[in-house]
Amino acid sequence: MNQAEVLKQLSEKLKRDLTYTSGLILGSMCTKPHPFAKEVFQKHLEKNLGDPGLFQGTVEVEREAICMLASLMSKPDAPGFIVSGGSEANILALWSARDKLNKRQVVASASCHASIDKAAALLGLKLVKAPVTEEGEVDVDAVRRLINDDTAAIVSIAGTTDLGVIDPIPELSELALSYDIHLHVDAAFGGLVIPFLKELGYKVPDFDFKLQGVASITVDPHKMGMVPIPAGGILFRDEESLKPLSFNLPYLSGGPALQYTITGTRPGASAIAVWALFKHLGREGYRKVVARCMELTEIIAIEVERIPKARLVRKPVMNVVGITFDGVKVEAVAEKLRRRGWAISTVRGFIRIVVMPHVKLRHITRFMRDLKEILREEV
Incomplete structure (x- = not known):
């Protein structure tokens, strides 16, 4: 044909x-x-971040793109990766929390995204959900009551799927610090909205690494970032959180390398498009x-x-x-x-x-x- x-x-x-x-x-x-992001993406379809030795320039571009995202999250040096989307990012965050603390319970808002349920199922975690208030925010007292000796993480939301509500993350940050557990912020949608709402004068709470209890953040450039799908983002407070995700791949054409993401082959075009559109806009x-x-x-x-x-x-x-x-x-x-x-x-x-x-x-x-x-x- x-x-x-x-x-x-x-x-x-x-x-x-x-x-x-x-x-x-x-x-x-x-x-x-965005037309410019689409143009850039289409020009770089062969780039594979899964074999970093072959595409060293693309690796550098991804690092810079992550720095741009991390700067919006109040910590320019936060390590992270451009991944397939919020689902992969949320799975990586809970995987890190589980293995870092060697615990298997996660407390999340009843409004959490379905990917949190998927992550719990894949990782063998016990997921317990705290109710939300009439305004749609998670009930902090309920979260506190659900925490036990086996709790690895709290999942909070900055921009819920149903109403775009922001959980009381400053209070959850204090809770995470007091119990020494991982606080993950799912800002897949709100991560590229809230920083600009603040700049526009809207009254919105802090949600990012400015809060010392926040250990990881999901933020998706393929939502309000207007980058072609797939382009999710995962950020961690420190390099220590990456260790549970580290796998050595000795067989790569570009030489042995460590991988930290779920997917092996990973489209470099996504990271390049994030970098380009952030630079442009x-x-x-x-x-x-x-x-x-x-x-x-x-x-x-x-x-x-x-x-x-x-x-x-x-x-x-x-x-x-x-x-x-x-x-x-x-x-x-x-x-x-x-x-x-x-x-x-x-x-x-x-x-x-x-x-x-x-x-x-x-x-x-x-x-x-x-x-x-x-x-x-x-x-």
């Missing part, structure tokens, strides 16, 4: 896929890659992206409060909005929205909207119009 025919068949099959450009995807924490560029997303988030919040039968689950902390309804079934509303083409999430009895960089004002205007029409039909 010639290339033209292959591409024709492929195009037909992929017509069913939604696109971020359409603006219909309002429930995803991923977004359309800088803090000012990302701050503008976050500011625009928050402006649209606030427009949604204002419009929801004007709709009879609709209300916010809580005031948005970042660019995630929860909408619930009085006297109307959420599932029925969500189904009608989907029939109109909208890709939205339903979580714990509400609709979740994530205002990513691909979302424009015209998309929000159209969505709110459709929501109002559907609610009029349902009432």
Whole structure:
């Protein structure tokens, strides 16, 4: 089959896929890659960080990209790696905690991402979950009560999947220090939002290495960082935390090397794209992206409060909005929205909207119009 025919068949099959450009995807924490990051990524597809001796320049670029991420997390010298995503990052963090402390219990928020459940299953850990408050933050007293002599780690969240809520991480940091256990912060989404919210004057708590109890942080450039998938990030406070993850590979073409990630072959293009886009946009560029997303988030919040039968689950902390309804079934509303083409999430009895960089004002205007029409039909 010639290339033209292959591409024709492929195009037909992929017509069913939604696109971020359409603006219909309002429930995803991923977004359309930035054009510059996409261009850079495509130029470096052959780079393999799994064989560092062959790609020494790419290794240096990854180190610098990690330094850029770590600087945003208040510790420029924090070691880490660009990995496949938040799931791999969370697994690595709990793997390190387990073997470093030789303990097998993890205490996490009931709002933790599914990857924490996966990590516990893969690592043979006992996962216990603490309830959350009405505002969606983990209950610190409940966490304290769940800690025992076998607790290796606490998992906190900086930007929950359902509402974008930030756990009281300063308090959890003190708790981790007092019990000498590993505090992991899953900031896969919020890690590239919260630093810029602070710069924009929003009142948000500390969540990063500024807090002495924080031992590791997950932050994903392929979410609000607008880097092509896959591009997750894992950062540790110190080199000591890397030791449990270290494996010697003597057979590599570029010479023997230590590996610290789950995947062996690892796309260097991801790290290169992170480096390039961070250099291009800088803090000012990302701050503008976050500011625009928050402006649209606030427009949604204002419009929801004007709709009879609709209300916010809580005031948005970042660019995630929860909408619930009085006297109307959420599932029925969500189904009608989907029939109109909208890709939205339903979580714990509400609709979740994530205002990513691909979302424009015209998309929000159209969505709110459709929501109002559907609610009029349902009432």
